[in-house]
Structure formats: C-alpha cells, structure tokens
Amino acid sequence: MLRARTLLGPGPCNPYPEATVALGQPLLGHLDPMFLEVLDETSDRLRTVFGTGNRRTLPLSATGSAGMEAAFVNTLGPGDVAVVAVNGLFGQRMVDVASRTGAEVVAVEHEWGQPVDADRVLSAHPAPKVIAAVHAETSTGVESDMAALGAGKGDALLVADCVTSLGGIPVALDEWGVDIAYSGSQKCLGVAPGLAPFTISDRAWERRIEKPQSWYLDLGMLGGYAGEAAGSGGRTYHHTAPTGMVVSLHAGLGRVLEEGLPAVHARHAAAGGALQAGLVERGMRLFAAEGHRLPELTTVWVPEGVDSAAVRKRLLDEFSIEIGGGVGQYAATVWRIGMMGHNARPDTVATVLAALDAVLA
Secondary structure (H helix, E strand, O other): OOOOOEEOOOOOOOOOHHHHHHOOOOOOOOOOHHHHHHHHHHHHHHHHHHOOOOOEEEEEOOOHHHHHHHHHHOOOOOOOEEEEEEOOHHHHHHHHHHHOOOOEEEEEEOOOOOOOOHHHHHOOOOOOOEEEEEOEEOOOOEEOOHHHHHHOOOOOEEEEEOOOOOOOOOOOHHHHOOOEEEOOOOOOOOOOOOOEEEEEOHHHHHOOOOOOOOOOOOHHHHOOOOHHHOOOOOOOOOOOOOHHHHHHHHHHHHHHHHHOHHHHHHHHHHHHHHHHHHHHHOOOOEOOOOOOEOOOEEEEEOOOOOOHHHHHHHHHHHHOEEOEEOOHHHOOOEEEEEOOHHHOOHHHHHHHHHHHHHHHO
C-alpha cells in the first residue's frame, strides 16, 4: 500500500486538492466535445500564466523534457546554429537535445549557482537561429534574466525553459521577447507529472522545420488538434490525448487563477524566503547566488560532516518528507528543497525545518 509523502524535492510536489479531485471526474474521449471545450479553456489558462497571446499554446502529452525536445526539433536542423546558456544540468540537457538535430551548438558555460550572463550569451555567435536558456535552473535554484536575452536576441528565436518557474514566479513571455517556452505540470502548477505546457510565437512558427525528425512532437500536426485548432470547427486526430491529465491541469490552473497570479507568486516568495531564512538561522549556507535565488526551489550546502543521503533517508522513513539531493559534482554536498504549488505554505516550511532539526540533532 502506498504511503502519503510530503514532496519537498525538486519535483513533483503535492498537487493542489482541486487537481487531485479532478482526476476522479468521468473519463472522456479525446474528441468528445465536452473534453475539447476543457482542452481549449486549458490552453487559454496557459496563455495567462505564460504571459502570452500565442494562439499555438497547448499542453503536450508528455513531461517537460518532451517540451524541451519539441522546442528544438521543430526549429533546428543541420546547418543551423544554436547558442545555449549552460549554468546547470538542464542547460546541459539543452545542449544534448539541440545537438541531436544536427545543428551546430555553441554552449556558453557558467559557474553552477550563478545566473546566466546575457552579454556573454548574446556575443557568443554573430547570427544564431536559436538562443536558449533556462529561466529557473532546477539543478541549482537560480533564476536568470530572460528579458535581457530577449532585448538583445536580434533575429534569433529565443527558447526559455520555464519548467520550475511557471506558476511560482512571474513569467511574461511576450514582454520579454521569448518565442518558445515549455514547462511541466508537476511543479509550481501543482498537478501530477505527465504534461508539458508549451507555447510558440507566430514568428517562430513561420521559421519552423515543417517536417521535423520527431513525428510525435511535430507541432504542425499537433496544432491541428489543439492550440490553433480551437474554434476552427474541425480537429485533426494525431494521438490519444491523456484526457484525465488535461482535466486535472485545467483544475490546477483554475485554482491558481482563482487565487490570482500576484497572490500565488507572493505566496511562493513568502514560503521560500521563510525556508531560506530558517536554514541560515541554523547555520547553513545557501548555494545559489544571492539576489538570484528561486523561492520555489532552495539549494543549500549540506552541513560539514553530515551524510546527505542518510539525512534524506531518515526524513523519508521517519517523517515521510522527501527532499532532493544535488546533481553532478554536488550530488552529495547540496540539498534541493522545493516549496512549490500547494506546498508553498508557512506550515510546510515549519514542518520541514522541524524535521531537519530532529534528524540533525
């Protein structure tokens, strides 16, 4: 029998209750008019949280990693150049995914824990087709300035990874000049894993690869079913959409928008700030650069002499609390503690700090 956990790692988080209840709604077919109405409204709600008017905005039937792949396979091919900012694991993954299209990839490396240096990225190549960066780096807990990249992108298409930012901190794609962005349902949106909110501007659409190497992630084919198909009176069947998950995302987004995006962002900021203050009060050192720390995902150095894995195991076994370890060279020396979605609350902060006190004592 599965046991309830308080999910305070880098994702997934515990869903909003509304999103969980929605999973119990009657299952509908993917071409049922009732479901298509929910799908179209979900796309509208995604436009609001993304801060965009892009008509091609939809939930992809896969996790956030597929959103990353869709961004690159639909825009890059042999002979194209992509400049990718790397300041953590997911910047590295962008490089890997983009390189598989046959494009020339220029990786602009940064120290982990530091934000992206827009000037270095923008000067890395004179005429790239794509510039890509992670808005909220899940591996390090750092926020980077997408607006600075958008202001200097020139003719390039700007791709933003918003997996950990969407629903937790302000996202304003149109204002920032972002052409393509993707996220995941399982973090600050407060829904179970399984969907990748995705959006692409008209400008990027006109320059897309019309027959990309991925059939499943072909945005031209997907657009005939969702996003641009809304209100067209006809739908082109592409795949069997996970209708139950879309209904759950619809409910989770409804919960966020009912509370109001400014209030949701303020709640995440308060929870993350309280957690970080509590960790510092206990003598711990925060990992991410000051002034660029994500409130929804805190990275903290493991105290000297403490066995990171042993502490995480005790938290899970004794308190049913999950926190994350670091990645790469920081796997054993950094903890990642999430305050995302429904978990971004004062009581959750108090619970994890008390549990850490008990284990570290």
